Amino acid sequence: MKVLITGIDGYSGWPLALHLLRRGHEVVGIDNFVTRKRVKEVGSWSATPIGSFAKRQEAVDRLLGKKITFYKGDMTKFPFVVDVLRREKPDTIVHLAEQRSAPYSMIDVDHAVRTQVENITGTLHLLYAIREATPESHLVKMGTMGEYGTPNVDIPEGFFEIDYNGKHDRLPFPRQAGSWYHWSKVFDSGDVMFATKIWNLKSTDVMQGIIYGTRTPEITDDALLTRFDFDETWGTALNRFAVEAVLGLPITPYGKGGQVRGFIALEDSMQSLRLAVENPAKSGEYRVFNQFDAAYTINDLAELTHRVARDLGLNPRIEHPPDPRVEAEQHYYNPIHENLPALGYKRSRNLEEVLREIFKDLIRFRRRLEKRRHVVMPTVDWRQGDNTASLGARHSGGPAAPTPPTASEDPSRTPA
């Protein structure tokens, strides 16, 4: 199959490209490199050194003997999107090109608007481009488990059958997102569902759990590494905890730490996306996959990180700063995930073994972390309308802000 990956330069996009290439698929990519830019904007960088996209392409050529066709451009420009589709006629489009950080969306009014506007504009452009150029393409769109929030009932895969006041229906499951970013993904889901209905498209909406890991089997060389973010804005809780342990900082689960979320290893997320790609939705079908492997509390992650760190001779302690988010710190959580297992999904990695692998990489790249140790702790508070002042304060303790750090992410210019 020919697969177009929008956001191919990102944390998931890059290993997905490698995985699909190894499976014999043809890969075309789009990116505007905005994540690289915005990670710099908050004074951080990837823990793993990543080369320019041209270097990534060269590495794929040299190490895997494969080519990736790449278009630099922005999903908010409709002519660009429709031109790529017309030229490439992909069988499948995996849409990952979105602003993906909840804290970024909560910085202030401009970041809130930018997040929602960019994400829905890109998705609408892609839907119209598919309608116009490749109506037979299968769209695999990246959503998030965070769209559902934490209801006190089981979370089905997108739709549920209910009885209400004596009548029966199958309805979309209610969404209760927890940040402007998560709401933007809810909005995208609505738009994809609607477009699929009116234009008879084929779509898979992936409610993605939180991904962990630095590695997939295809990452056989440092030149093939994917990015790994650990700052408060772009990194996940587990990433932050592991980096905190390596840097000798306290491990910091927010609030009580009873928040439960669905998680999945990077390798298993790639397996899942590949299963979606290789088993397309039917015409007019809008299907939803809850794409996670197991649920953990934030305290589970903190304690596991603590234990693995001690095994490695590190000696972190656990501290609970106040939760900057507005979320339940203790709650019921039981999402259903049957659609991917029905297509053959099998867990290949478990959390502890992946965490040990993450530590191995982080210790190798410890000097890169040391240089950015000030970006790990939260400064963006959900209850504040404007967090720019506290961000500024953090910057002033760190390197060269508001001017972005001058060191490039190109490994040829940075010590690894």
Place this chain on the structure above:
Amino acid sequence: MKVLITGIDGYSGWPLALHLLRRGHEVVGIDNFVTRKRVKEVGSWSATPIGSFAKRQEAVDRLLGKKITFYKGDMTKFPFVVDVLRREKPDTIVHLAEQRSAPYSMIDVDHAVRTQVENITGTLHLLYAIREATPESHLVKMGTMGEYGTPNVDIPEGFFEIDYNGKHDRLPFPRQAGSWYHWSKVFDSGDVMFATKIWNLKSTDVMQGIIYGTRTPEITDDALLTRFDFDETWGTALNRFAVEAVLGLPITPYGKGGQVRGFIALEDSMQSLRLAVENPAKSGEYRVFNQFDAAYTINDLAELTHRVARDLGLNPRIEHPPDPRVEAEQHYYNPIHENLPALGYKRSRNLEEVLREIFKDLIRFRRRLEKRRHVVMPTVDWRQGDNTASLGARHSGGPAAPTPPTASEDPSRTPA
């Protein structure tokens, strides 16, 4: 109370201003006149002649002895929004300033994006401005009954209590909107619900039924008339039917005509909004009102229009063109509406008597309708990605398109 109405120049905004003034409230307004501009863009105008906003203000001064403070500006400019709030410190903000046409949103990709981007940007700006300038203000935000779609179960007011897999919760009722416009209102609802939670705001979300009528008790003079749209893009089904009857055209319910919707008279919609304004939500409360009075099928409207028209000596016939929308043409429909009656809402007008009043006005302004008879029939098809060609074809049968019509809506310059 001091009430800020965003979109004060619109079909609902203007009579709401008059109604609140008569009740002794202070009224401040915002508008950017984009509806006037966009109605011209599709080659149409208001059936009722409406003056410039300055003339409207003069008429209010002369006929009611009241003042309206007005700010011309755009909700997509955050400094404008926050400045008005800081200066005026309203007790209540009624947010009506949105792109409000479903067919307009379905014209092509640009109109789809514009609708969703403008609406969510304006609402986010207003939410942040309230957070910053007037966190005690009560926000009354205009949504639509169309957010719910047509589920096979009763439609509660925003939230429902359900049992699912043996557990219980109170959840937002699922939304299944039927156009990009209707989805934009769903998105706004999500954003208002979330902002209310994280910032402890006060909000009322109005799921507005389709409004009918040209008159409220406060419209005592032609200089106080509100706009009345009848073209396929900006007019409702009932408006189109009445105009078709006056012009000797067939009355045209789309498809089978079994589509059921909730309706409310203009006067009763104003009563409802006033009840929301005078009985504000509590801090941290996000409440939803299903604001309609009775449900009718499109055929009910067509047949009633036919009957009233015959009584007036007109002799229209009913024709069923194919439905350009993607919607169920026969379905269950039972929305609950108890919140407004609990605040004292009582129906003051019924459909037939209001329809006779509409005909009276339309017959007075018949010459204005004659000049725009080509804009009544649908050219925007939900199944098409790009409807600009068919819009263009219609324009060429009408006046001066793509150049907008040159006649002003100012009654001093147009024959009435």
